Amino acid sequence: MDKLARMKELVATLNEWAKLYYEEDAPVVSDAEYDRLYDELRKLEEEEGYSLKDSPTHRVGGAPQRKFEQSKHLKKLYSLDKCQTSEEFYEWCARIEKALGYLPTLTCEYKFDGLTLNLLYENGKLQKATTRGNGTVGEVVTAQVKTIKKLPTSISFKGRIEIQGEGILRLSNLEKYNATAAEPLKNARNGAAGAIRSLDPSVAAERGLSFMAYNIGYSELELDTQQSMHKFLVDEGFEVEGGWRTVNSAKDAMLFAAETEEERPNLDYLIDGVVFKVDDLRLRDEIGVTEKFPKWAVAYKFKADEMTTELKDVEWQVSRSAKLNPIAILEPVDIGGVTVSRATLNNYGDILKKQVRIGDRVFIRRSNDVIPEIMGVAQRQEGAKFIEKPTVCPVCGSPVEESGAFLYCTGKHCAPQIISALDHFASKDALDIDGFSEKTAELLFNERHIFDGVGLLSLTKEDMLGLEGFGEKKIGNLIASIEKAKHTTLDRFLFAIGIEGIGKKTARDLQKRFKTLEGIMSASEEELLEVDGIGDILAKNITDYFSDEKNRDYVERLIACGITIEEPEEADGVFKGMRIVLTGSLPTYRRGEATALIEGAGGEVAASVSKTVDLVLAGEDAGSKLEKAQKLGIKIIDEDEFKRMLGI
């Protein structure tokens, strides 16, 4: 194909995708796929030295739609120059250095993935909210934006001022909404954009949006730096994110990017990168702008975590808890450097809700350490087949029982459940029985009818004689490993018994908080919720598990097999035995760093403030937790005091 034909093709495809994305909030490809073609087009245009009239490279964002009233921004909203590697970022820094003779202070902030909004305040009142639109003219969405609960509708500054930020949907709110929605939202970005650009403001109200402020456009207020903008936004009560900081070197900027990317899976909202800006506004004027974007700011984009691909088939797997889990078989696709060919469809109820069919192109999302998930249909393919609901267990043939959104195998002796539970019980992070494998579990179940931890721990040499592949020496070793494994720790024991949703980290957190098995078995949901990382569902799973007579009996019988649980060793230090709550953003430490310091000094980080908390470490923008701590009379310290206590 010649270059002109390819350019025409790219322009047509990109314009079609952009229309669906911006005007209908119904994307059919991921951002990464869009960017790939966009970059190809830009490169061709550079090589050829011209561009087509309707090329998307001339455009800033989406064109405003007709159905909304239009409004011209007082000051143009630019889009941002992008980079994706540290080399590209260092090149950007080099250009700044060339323009100024040195690298000035840069501000670092998250790049939110939502819908950019421009809010006009006059006489201290919110007058108008508009989308960015094409950067010059946007759509008026004041009624929709006013549904955002935490957004100040009045501020103390009385002059004219444009406050800019991102309309987002928190992931916790997305989950809440999707739990009951007839048609679940595919992602938080579209959930936010779709709600704001719905003519009916009640849609936005129902989803519970947030506004993250990060910039000031036109302003009658004297501002000289991004820092002063940030302070203004905080002082006037706008929500701003916690990772904000300034740096004085390119290296520190990349450190911020690396830390943020690591933090990304823990955030309650989507970000797709970080943004760096020259802090000093006068310097910005010196550096200048291009037709499309300012030269004094750059977005550093993270690796893609969403892609589209074809759903080729669905397999049903039986889990430890007898659940039938639908596994999507995919046309292999690269997501952020990892080839993904399988993903979870969660459960049968989820399949119905997302209306996914075999043959469809689907959105796949992958975040660190989590099984990739199908978010929804990108494009329905003709002839796509319904995913059939299994009526019998694919492994043992027992009837399948439906309970809520889930399907369960009713077979009492369904091999995979039992084998995988045995394997889990003996695994490295559980009781850690050396030399035990899934193969051993299979053999013991099939040949010796061992079906739980009690059976496993009661094994004798005689029981094992005659098992294929087990000579006398191997048997001796395994029995010795089992004996050794009986002396264990609480977190390993908790993980081993396989309470649904309790991973090794949660097990460790439970151990830290409750210290003894009895303590956990008698903990109330309320007490469990105080543990960092335990939400309503996990808390209920734990209390449900221990209130079931069968399970209590199983635990007792395990102990009777000779299990001894070692008291956890507590790190010695200034915070020994203390429960500490972190809130707000600290001047220098990130949350993970502060947590490590507390734990290293024998303390424990608690999720919420209650009477059992000994200390609150508060930074800037500490909200309700700080208030509650003050009310309860709990000691509050800042980072300086924290460092003094640690002697650093």
Ligand SMILES: [Zn+2]
């Ligand atoms: Zn079965």
